[in-house]
Amino acid sequence: GAVVSQHPSRVICKSGTSVKIECRSLDFQATTMFWYRQFPKQSLMLMATSNEGSKATYEQGVEKDKFLINHASLTLSTLTVTSAHPEDSSFYICSARDRVRNTGELFFGEGSRLTVL
């Protein structure tokens, strides 16, 4: 099956710094990638839809200036948490659909655990 690689898997940073998380589709082209945030024992909360070559579409209540999303190529999307604060600590997961094979399946990365001190 298709593989989505997410890096880093864990990151600890100081309050006020910025953190970049990468999401790569390893064996397929993903014109659309999705970024989710997940709190402990809760469901996945869609943050934004990342479209290759265009601006991301953010869900209501998600600060686009805090969570910068860039989808520069068909295989890479990045999420940058700017000026991170402890309340940004969470599990961030990306996902992508293979538009060529178009099986409908959504492939998830392994997630990135962000801890802001």
Next chain:
Amino acid sequence: QQQVKQSPQSLIVQKGGISIINCAYENTAFDYFPWYQQFPGKGPALLIAIRPDVSEKKEGRFTISFNKSAKQFSLHIMDSQPGDSATYFCAASMENTGNQFYFGTGTSLTVIP
């Protein structure tokens, strides 16, 4: 508004028993209904999925039952094993539009030996 409602929130089953998780949806335009399995600290992984043209799909010990008229679908795990202990999410989407997936709230399954 929760597009997909999932129950129960948690489930404890004896080894060898049947685990049943239920989901209901509102939007009749949904045409793809996957179930995802998530272990702690990992991303969700597709377990099994169904489209509304069939009422049941079975893959090994996992079966999806789909009731289009009731707008409900369920996951049945037969012969549940301790290794099945995980969180399960149902989801729904409109497959050909590239739209987002709408996830249920998740069910934490514990299979006790």
